[in-house]
Amino acid sequence: MKILVCITHVPDTTSKINFKDNNTKFDPTGVQFIIGPYDDYALARAIEIKESTPGTTVTVLNVGLAETEPTIRKALAIGADDAIRVNADPTDSFFVASQIAEQAKAGGYELILMGRESIDYNSGVVHSIVGEMLGIPSVSPVMKLELSGNTAKLAREIEGGKEYLEVSLPFVAGCQEPIAEWKIPNMRGIMSARTKPLKVVEPKSVNSGVATQKYELPKPKGSVKMISADNVKELVNLLKNEAKVL
Amino acid sequence: MAILVFVETAEGKVKKTSLEAVAYAKAMGDSVTAIALGDADKGDLGALGKIGAQKVLHADDKKLNEGNILAYAEVLIKALEDEKADILVLANSSLGTPVAARVAARIGASLASNVVEAPNTSSGFVVKKSIYTGKAFAYVELKNPKKVIALKKNAAEVKESGSDVTVTPYAVSVPDTAFKVKITSSEKATGEILLPEANIVVSGGRGMKGPEHWGMLEELAKTLHAATGCSKPVSDMGWRPHHEHVGQTGVKVAPQLYIAIGISGAIQHLAGVNSSKCIVVINKDAEAPFFKAADYGIVGDAFEIIPKLSEAIKAAK
Ligand SMILES: Cc1cc2nc3c(=O)[nH]c(=O)nc-3n(C[C@H](O)[C@H](O)[C@H](O)COP(=O)(O)OP(=O)(O)OC[C@H]3O[C@@H](n4cnc5c(N)ncnc54)[C@H](O)[C@@H]3O)c2cc1C
Ligand SMILES: Nc1ncnc2c1ncn2[C@@H]1O[C@H](COP(=O)(O)O)[C@@H](O)[C@H]1O
Numbered sequence: 109m110k111i112l113v114c115i116t117h118v119p120d121t122t123s124k125i126n127f128k129d130n131n132t133k134f135d136p137t138g139v140q141f142i143i144g145p146y147d148d149y150a151l152a153r154a155i156e157i158k159e160s161t162p163g164t165t166v167t168v169l170n171v172g173l174a175e176t177e178p179t180i181r182k183a184l185a186i187g188a189d190d191a192i193r194v195n196a197d198p199t200d201s202f203f204v205a206s207q208i209a210e211q212a213k214a215g216g217y218e219l220i221l222m223g224r225e226s227i228d229y230n231s232g233v234v235h236s237i238v239g240e241m242l243g244i245p246s247v248s249p250v251m252k253l254e255l256s257g258n259t260a261k262l263a264r265e266i267e268g269g270k271e272y273l274e275v276s277l278p279f280v281a282g283c284q285e286p287i288a289e290w291k292i293p294n295m296r297g298i299m300s301a302r303t304k305p306l307k308v309v310e311p312k313s314v315n316s317g318v319a320t321q322k323y324e325l326p327k328p329k330g331s332v333k334m335i336s337a338d339n340v341k342e343l344v345n346l347l348k349n350e351a352k353v354l
Numbered sequence: 355m356a357i358l359v360f361v362e363t364a365e366g367k368v369k370k371t372s373l374e375a376v377a378y379a380k381a382m383g384d385s386v387t388a389i390a391l392g393d394a395d396k397g398d399l400g401a402l403g404k405i406g407a408q409k410v411l412h413a414d415d416k417k418l419n420e421g422n423i424l425a426y427a428e429v430l431i432k433a434l435e436d437e438k439a440d441i442l443v444l445a446n447s448s449l450g451t452p453v454a455a456r457v458a459a460r461i462g463a464s465l466a467s468n469v470v471e472a473p474n475t476s477s478g479f480v481v482k483k484s485i486y487t488g489k490a491f492a493y494v495e496l497k498n499p500k501k502v503i504a505l506k507k508n509a510a511e512v513k514e515s516g517s518d519v520t521v522t523p524y525a526v527s528v529p530d531t532a533f534k535v536k537i538t539s540s541e542k543a544t545g546e547i548l549l550p551e552a553n554i555v556v557s558g559g560r561g562m563k564g565p566e567h568w569g570m571l572e573e574l575a576k577t578l579h580a581a582t583g584c585s586k587p588v589s590d591m592g593w594r595p596h597h598e599h600v601g602q603t604g605v606k607v608a609p610q611l612y613i614a615i616g617i618s619g620a621i622q623h624l625a626g627v628n629s630s631k632c633i634v635v636i637n638k639d640a641e642a643p644f645f646k647a648a649d650y651g652i653v654g655d656a657f658e659i660i661p662k663l664s665e666a667i668k669a670a671k
Contacts, residue, residue, distance in 0.1 A: 146603070201455075230485060326489070337659060344667055353611040
């Protein structure tokens with residue numbers, strides 16, 4: 109079986125976010141980049157399937173500029189067989205999904221795993237757009253994925269609970285915990301990742317219909333008002349009459 | 355410019371976030387048609403007239419009682435055509451967001467999710483969306499004539515005026531291929547206030563010491579008509595179900611009031627709550643980082659303060 113795992117290259121979850129050039133560009137100064145945490149779950153599940161199903165290959169795909177290669181190499185070190193980088197700035201979901209769909213078609217993958225959402229744009233839509241473009245189902249957020257032959261049993265998180273699903277290959281899944289345990293690359297993985305194939309392809313041109321004009325940071329919070337533990341009544345009073353939230 | 359609003363229900367009742375979607379569409383001006391799929395309370399649907407729907411369609415087909423994403427997308431694509439609507443508005447959710455994406459991809463619409471306020475149409479059509487897990491916003495121009503907009507909670511204020519409208523049955527024929535993903539069963543909390551919908555959230559962290567102490571937290575939540583949430587370690591340890599976990603890797607909430615008890619305030623937790631209007635932090639450690647993100651704080655022992663707080667709220671009612 110051929111599995112495609114789509115990964116993002118995103119600021120570490122502890123990063124402070126800043127913009128530059130008059131709030132038109134993300135400022136990467138001092139920011140450490142990682143594989144998107146949800147994408148890491150997708151990758152981990154793909155590697156588990158590969159380990160338990162002989163003849164399975166795992167390809168990782170990123171739409172990004174050259175700076176994302178260390179992140180892609182990390183995914184190779186975790187255990188993916190090869191990688192594709194579509195050489196373009198991932199400007200919006202539709203653009204990214206179009207590139208992924210193009211590569212997915214060319215590669216004939218039976219299972220396409222993604223994260224439930226990227227932690228930069230948080231759109232939670234790329235899997236559904238890719239599914240639509242390929243004319244195959246898409247399911248997200250997936251907490252459990254068990255394959256038997258051509259069909260998969262999935263658990264999907266919904267508001268206040270879970271939904272259990274059955275679907276045949278091929279399909280797209282947006283993953284989240286506890287689908288698998290994150291994998292940490294070992295020394296052998298890191299060594300072999302250096303020589304695994306990483307193919308760079310140019311993007312196809314897409315008219316995506318959206319354009320980001322500028323960014324903004326939230327207004328800084330005012331300072332906290334402390335209330336004595338003996339005066340819980342005062343808190344209730346403030347919530348009612350000052351904050352007006354009760 | 356005609357607008358279609360997809361209205362979601364939970365146990366038949368229209369969700370609060372869907373009311374906001376109707377209010378959002380109404381604020382954009384033009385003619386607003388709301389549509390509900392599957393089982394829904396007729397009275398609730400008619401009442402959408404009060405918040406701005408001129409017309410309400412109801413595709414009351416048993417096959418649509420479960421939120422089947424592919425089937426819902428088919429129905430909405432057809433309804434957009436029938437209503438000659440160029441804009442689809444709905445609430446972000448585990449059903450709404452994927453449906454929005456599939457519809458947009460099919461009809462060639464500009465798509466934005468996590469939208470937080472009314473569009474600016476002074477030049478073009480620009481929406482503000484939440485990005486970097488609530489740590490920033492982006493202003494995005496939607497350039498195509500067709501647009502699909504998925505809203506984050508609190509994107510619009512629900513105001514009642516006008517009167518109920520009659521609900522028009524909407525006949526659908528959904529192809530079998532739209533049921534390729536079979537929903538075999540589901541587990542859903544019933545009768546509870548859902549976390550993403552709640553106006554008030556009472557959330558507990560590792561400082562609650564164990565699942566056996568959640569009774570007092572639930573009591574407080576009940577007094578406040580609040581939903582309960584928790585930090586990630588709490589759901590990892592199985593003290594609370596996974597769908598209650600708030601934060602970067604969990605549910606992102608945007609209530610009027612978020613009360614955090616025994617939660618240290620790690621940046622990954624804050625990412626899920628920073629859209630809350632008012633944050634109260636109760637922690638025994640005065641140095642807990644959460645206080646920096648709070649509007650009101652109490653330094654003290656959760657087990658003493660929670661019962662007192664429940665009492666004080668009851669007394670103030
Ligand atoms: C990639 C990644 C993603 C993550 N995503 C999330 C996420 O989505 N959500 C999330 O919550 N975390 C997330 N985390 C984990 C996060 O970093 C913190 O570890 C977690 O939020 C801490 O949970 P806590 O505050 O409940 O526990 P602790 O940090 O252990 O804090 C417990 C607090 O309780 C207080 N306390 C103890 N006893 C009492 C008492 N009797 N009365 C009052 N206060 C008391 C303590 O002073 C302390 O501040 C993530 C981490 C990573 C690396
Ligand atoms: N630039 C990208 N390259 C590869 N995969 C991506 C990219 N952006 C998003 N994805 C995938 O799509 C998922 C959902 O992203 P989003 O719709 O942006 O929240 C992510 O978790 C990734 O798996």
